[in-house]
Amino acid sequence: MHGTKPYPNAPLVLAIVEVRHPTTAALDSPALMAAKEMLAEFTPLSRVEERNEIDLGTGTQRPVLLPKLIARDKQTSVTFGAEAIVVETTAYPGWQAFRKVLAAALDARQTVAPLDGFERIGLRYIDEIRVPTFDQEIDWSDWVISDLLGPRRRFADLGLSQLQQQGISTYATARPGESYSLRYGAIVGAPAVTSGPNLVRHNTPKPGPFFLLDTDGSWNLEPSSAIPEYDPNRIMEIADRIHRPIKELFELSITDRLRKEVLEVAN
Template sequence: MGKKMRIAPVYYTVAQVQFNPILDLDSYLPSIQSNMREKRFPDFKHEVHQRFVFPLGTGGTEQSQVPSLSRQSRFYFGDMAERTSFLLETNAITLQTTAYETFESFLQTLLDGLKILNQVLQLDFVERIGLRYLDAVHPVNSSDKLEDYLTPQVLGLANKLPGELAQSVSETVTLTAAGQLVSRVTIRSGGIGLPDDLATRPPTIDPRFTTWTGLHASVDTDAAFVKREEFDLAAIKSRLTALHDIIEQSFKATVTDHALAAWA
């Protein structure tokens, strides 16, 4: 069982499972929402997003090549504290939280949501499983410096060039047996926030992070397994566990022993 750190740097965690499209998802919403309420996700919202769909290929008339506007529904199931929520789309369910405790409890919440969907929708397959962590790294003690918390490989030239640092970015992409791993470290001064691609209806972030400002690093670690497989909760659990293991390995290669001791 994982142990929660005393001053855990993780401030946002998200996992997503993509499955076979359910185009009449709206008709199943009453059953899904009722079960989500039983799992202590009583908040509910329905959003409609519009996006352009561009035709493939070069054949056809000029008129047929004009992009069309597609409407896509997304359903939100949140907890009372607005810290953890499910986002449901026609081909994916996403669990996001800013109240992360341990991987085991986070995983179980996601599996509970998938179980609800499968009971109602009878899902056929999954084709992408993803897990992503955002950690805010900054000195805990007044005598510490940021470089005490990060390994030299991700510091770049942040502490070697003259002038005031605007931004330093380090990114590494690796292909593993568990899936593709992307580790991105951004060093800058200011407040702690979310990347633009996560800015749509995020949960409430802990004030410990939103009120802090200064030189810090955002460690964004994203792992995904992409392959069409028959829907099976045990297999999904195994895939997510493997993704978590490589994310944990990546994070420990990014931060120092001093950082781990300061957070423990």
């Protein structure tokens, strides 16, 4: 197992935790202000974000207002929606620090407006691996494992030069409802993660080549199972369990050369 601390030049650009729950009424202003006070250490500023959702009955889009709490640097946010609590950051400090924000958000939500249960817990990590190009085509086999690169060499004899490549693999665990998905690929173009009005990515790179590793681990309530009561401690236990393999999934996907020449080099 590799170290648990983030690399000095880590490629992680976005970390998300989502806890889905039965639909509930939106937080009113007093409840949101109470939650804001409880989360003042992490996300002291209140915002409202407008998003479009599809009405499943009519197929039309409708605007939905989501109350959010954000950090002063706008790199961490907490969203209390009608069906989910979402914690996001573009400046990942490591799991132990990030889980403190999640635990505080779970407690705050239950204190200001109790929920009836929870149905899904998901963790998502998006890495954009960038390496020195020296104005040459990147041979990604120097930086990530060959399993992630597809049949580029096999088709080279046909005069075909691979420009981009993407794939997805999904894995189950021995525990019911738990799974992991890994989306990966060599990409040339705009970054996968950009800034929004309430969640900012600092120093966003220009369009160019990068290798995407998009890891999603989740626990999903099985259709025949009873909905468990909303219990922040139990939710955190599941989140901790889901998180454990994610770091090693990343480490098993990259090469020592990437670690030594890119990730361990401070900016």
